[in-house]
Amino acid sequence: EAGVVQSPRYKIIEKKQPVAFWCNPISGHNTLYWYLQNLGQGPELLIRYENEEAVDDSQLPKDRFSAERLKGVDSTLKIQPAELGDSAVYLCASSLRGSFSGGEQFFGPGTRLTVL
Amino acid sequence: DAKTTQPTSMDCAEGRAANLPCNHSTISGNEYVYWYRQIHSQGPQYIIHGLKNNETNEMASLIITEDRKSSTLILPHATLRDTAVYYCIVRVATNAGKSTFGDGTTLTVKP
Numbered sequence: 001e002a003g004v005v006q007s008p009r010y011k012i013i014e015k016k017q018p019v020a021f022w023c024n025p026i027s028g029h030n031t032l033y034w035y036l037q038n039l040g041q042g043p044e045l046l047i048r049y050e051n052e053e054a055v056d057d058s059q060l061p062k063d064r065f066s067a068e069r070l071k072g073v074d075s076t077l078k079i080q081p082a083e084l085g086d087s088a089v090y091l092c093a094s095s096l097r098g099s100f101s102g103g104e105q106f107f108g109p110g111t112r113l114t115v116l
Numbered sequence: 117d118a119k120t121t122q123p124t125s126m127d128c129a130e131g132r133a134a135n136l137p138c139n140h141s142t143i144s145g146n147e148y149v150y151w152y153r154q155i156h157s158q159g160p161q162y163i164i165h166g167l168k169n170n171e172t173n174e175m176a177s178l179i180i181t182e183d184r185k186s187s188t189l190i191l192p193h194a195t196l197r198d199t200a201v202y203y204c205i206v207r208v209a210t211n212a213g214k215s216t217f218g219d220g221t222t223l224t225v226k227p
Contacts, residue, residue, distance in 0.1 A: 004159070042203055042217030043160065056214070091159050104150075105215060107159030 002026070004108035006092050012114045018080035021111045025073070025094030032069060033105060034077050035091040043091050049075065079113075087115045120204045125222040128198075134191040136221050138204030141185040148209045149180060151189045153200040154220070160203065163189065167209075194225045 005024040013019050025032050030051055035043035046065070048056040051072035060067065064083070069075040079086055089112050093105040121139040128134040140149065150165040164171055164178045166187075171178045177190040191198055203220040 040219070042201075042219050043215075044217070045214060048214075093159070104162040104165070105152075105160075106162065109157075110159050 004092055004094055004106055006090075006108035006111055008111055009109060010112050010114075012116065013082055014116050015084055016081040018078065019082050019113060020079075021077045021090050021092075021113075023075045023077070023092030023108060025075070025092070026096075026106055029094035029096050029106070030072070031095045032075050033093040033095075034067060034075070035093065035107075037089040037091055037110070039088070046077070082113075082115045084115050087113055089113070119216075120206055120218055122202075122204050122218060122221045124219070125224070127224050127226055128191075128194045130196060130225050130227050131193055134194040134198065134223055134225070136189040136191075136202050136204075136223060137186065138189070139186045140204070140206045143184050143206050146208055147206045149178065149184075149187045150205045150207065150215070151176070151178065152203045152205065152215075152217075153198075154203070155197075155200045160217075163202075165209070194223075196225050196227065199223060199225045 007022050032049040034046040036046055037043045045059055047054055047060045047067050049069045052069055065079055067077045089110040091107055091110045093107045095105045148165050148167050151163040152160040154160045163175050164173055166178045166180055168180055180187045201220040201222050203217050205215050207215055
């Protein structure tokens with residue numbers, strides 16, 4: 001079974017440039033999460049999708065960050081414009097919704113963003 | 117979701133049991149204890165979760181105290197590949213439960 005796929009794995013951009021990250025969750029997983037992880041810290045939730053609907057985006061900085069999950073499968077996270085402080089690892093995770101799925105989240109390898 | 121407290125770092129000798137503690141004194145009745153680990157340059161990996169009974173799987177054992185205010189993750193025979201950051205999270209066992217990761221415990225397994 002294929003895991004969560006993310007691309008690119010690494011991205012280096014200059015500040016004020018736009019950047020986009022792509023995530024393909026595990027087949028059949030309804031719920032998709034985007035996390036941000038700063039160096040030496042645990043992941044922090046940015047947004048959670050149930051199918052196509054963003055059900056928790058309270059931690060997403062909406063002035064520069066946007067996300068979409070068209071057709072309830074793949075998702076894209078965008079930053080425009082990027083700032084120096086956005087340098088971090090962006091993690092995507094997915095899980096299976098059910099009466100009691102256990103709620104385990106399966107994470108991708110992440111995209112390491114460096115803003116110069 | 118309840119907050120957890122974990123030691124910043126721990127060492128363990130290869131082949132010995134690694135016991136990682138977690139305090140979660142404000143856990144609610146419907147919240148489970150989850151453990152994840154993150155090996156360098158990889159995404160977090162689910163290990164185990166439980167409500168109040170002890171749980172065991174092929175990776176680890178989870179011991180939860182009777183009052184549920186603390187738990188211990190046990191890796192019975194640690195290997196060098198178990199060197200990672202281990203996160204203890206308490207949350208409801210549905211997709212609506214928000215996984216609030218702290219800074220975790222860095223476990224270093226030494227030869």
